[in-house]
Amino acid sequence: MSLFDWFANRRKSDPAGHSGQEREIADGLWTKCEACGVLAYTKDLQANQMVCLDCGHHMRVYSDERIQQLIDPGTWVALDRDVRPVDPLGFFDRKSYSDRIVEAQSKSGLIDAVQTGLGDLEGQPIALGVMDFRFMGGSMGSVVGEKLTRAIERATAERRAMVIVCASGGARMQEGMLSLMQMAKISGALEQHREAGCLYIPVLTHPTTGGVTASFAMLGDIIIAEPKALIGFAGRRVIEQTLREKLPDNFQTAEYLQQNGFVDAIVPRTQLKSTLARLVRLHHASRRAVATAPTNGARLRDEVMLDGQRDGLHVERSIAPGSIAAQP
C-alpha cells in the first residue's frame, strides 16, 4: 500500500470526512481531490494550478491565485480596490444584506466578488477581471458591475485586450433591479471596447450561470472554458421542475456548450496563460499588419500610433502627432 492509498483509505473510513465542492485541506499539507479522492501534497497541487495530478480534475481557485497564475510577476496593478458594496434596498430575508456583506468580507478577505486590474500577460499589456465565487457565490451586484465596467473602459482607452475570468451564480438578488441593470451596463462597455477594435476573451469557469451567462460571459470575440465547468442560463433544477424530463448527462457543461457552438476552446488551466497569450499576440499582430498597410480612418491611425509607441516601431511620418485618442 502506498502512502497515498493509506491516506485515501483513512479519509474514506473517517465518518466525519465529508465530500463537497469545497476542496478539503488535511492539515494544510495534503489536499484531497474531490473527484477521484486521491491525496496530493498541497504544494505540488498548487504548482499544478490546483488541477488534480491524478485525474485532471480542476479544483476551484480563487481570485488571488488566478491573478498569480495569469499575470507576469511584478506587473499587476489593481484597480478600484476601494469600491465597496452598500445595501441600497435595506434588504432583509432570513438575514440582513448588510450582515451578509460583513460576513462574506470577513470570511473571504475580499471587498466584493470581483478583482480587476492591469498587468502583463507574457509581456503583453491586458486588463483583467477575476470573479471570486467565495464572495456570495460570485454574485453580480453594483460593485461587480462598476468595477468590471471601469476596467473595460480603461482597456478601451488604452487599447488593451480584456480578459474576464467568470465564476458566478448570476445577479445578486439582494440588490434587486440594480443588479439586473449591471448586465446592460457591462454589455454597453463591451460594445465600446469592441467598436474600438479591441479583443475580449471571457474565460468561463465553474460555475458560470444566470445573468453573467446572459451578458458578458457570452460576449467574447473568443470564448474559452475550463474543462467540465458548469455553464448555463437557467438552473438545472428549474428546468427539471418545469419540464419533468431527464436532462442529458453532460447538460450545461463546457463540453456541451462547445458541441452546441457557444465555446471556442476548452483549455486546461495549466495551458490557460499560454493560450491567452497566444491569442492576444495573434490579434495584435493582425492589427499591426493592417496598420502597416495604407491607412484610412481615424481608428486605424490611433492603432498605428499606439502600437508603434508600445513596440518601439517606427511610426509613419504622415500621421500627425496629437491624433492619439487616449494616452495610457
Add this chain to the structure above:
Amino acid sequence: MATANRKPLYLDFEKPLVDLQERIERIRRLAEENGVDVSDQIQQLEERSHQLRQEVYGGLSAVQRLQVARHPRRPSTLDYINAMTDDWLELHGDRRGGDDPAIVGGVASLDGMPVVILGHQKGRDTKDNVARNFGMATPGGYRKAMRLMEHADRFGMPIITFIDTPGAWAGVDAERLGQGEAIAYNLREMFRLNVPILCTIIGEGGSGGALGIGVGDWLMMFEHSVYTVASPEACASILWRDAGKAAQAAEALKITARDLKDLGILDEILVEPLGGAHSNPLATAETLKQGIVRALEQLLSLSPQARRDRRYQKFRKIGQFTEGPIESLATSAS
C-alpha cells in the same frame, strides 16, 4: 367582461368592488321590474363604488401589483398595437429557422411616423397562452427581436418595445440554442443602434427575459407593472427557502414603478385608469401612445451619436456603492 363559462376574472382584493357592482346591478334590475325610481340610491352606490376603487387601487402592495400586472385581462402587446397604430404589418421569423410566437413585431405607422414595434406576447386565453408559451421567449425569439431592430436601424425607424414576460424560457432547447448568448447579444447590440429606442414595461418585466429587449433611451412603466431581478416566487424559494414567502420577497425586491423611479432605473411612470389597465384598455392605450409620441419627439431632436452617448450614460450611472478607505465609511455611516 366575465362570461358564465369562464372563471371569474377578478383578483382577491377586487372582491368587495365586484360585490358592490353586482349589488348595484341587482337593485337596478329590481327597480326596473317594479317601476320604482331608485336613481338617487344608485348614484350613491356608484359614488361609493368609485371611492372604494380608489381606496383599493390607491394602496396596492407589491404583491397585489404583481397580480394586476399578471391579470389575464391586462392588455397585451398586440392589443396596444391595434389600438394605437394607423398602419401595422406583423413580420415573422428569426431567419435562423424559427418564428417564436412569444415575441411579436412588425412595421407600423404611429401618427404617420414609420416605426418598428416589437414585444412579448402573452396569450389571450389558455390555448393561446400555450401556443405563445405564456410570453416566455426562446433564444429564437430574442434573435427575431434583434433582426427586427436591425431592420429598424437600417431604415431609420424608431424602435418601440413592449415588455411583458415572466422571464426567458428555461428549457433544454433554450439552453442548447444559447439562451444566454441570445440575450447577451441583444444587450450589447442595442447600445450600438442609431435609431431611438423606447421601452415600456406594459405588464410583467421578468429578469433577463425582459432586459433582452429592454435597453433603450427612455424606459417607461405603467404604474401597476413590475420589473424584477428574479420572480418573487423564485427569490423566496432561494433566499427564504420557502416559496410561500413570495409576498415578502415581492416587497423586499423593490419591483414597483415607484421603487424603480427612486432607484434611478425608470424614466417615466404611466398612469393607469382607476381599476388598472384592464378596466379601460382603450384609455390605457391612449396614455401609452401619448407617452411614446412625447418621448420620441425629444429623442428625435438629438443626433444619433448624442443619443447613443446618452444611452450609454443612462445605464453607466446605474448602481449604488461607496468608494474610499474604510475609515471614511465608518464616519459616513455614523
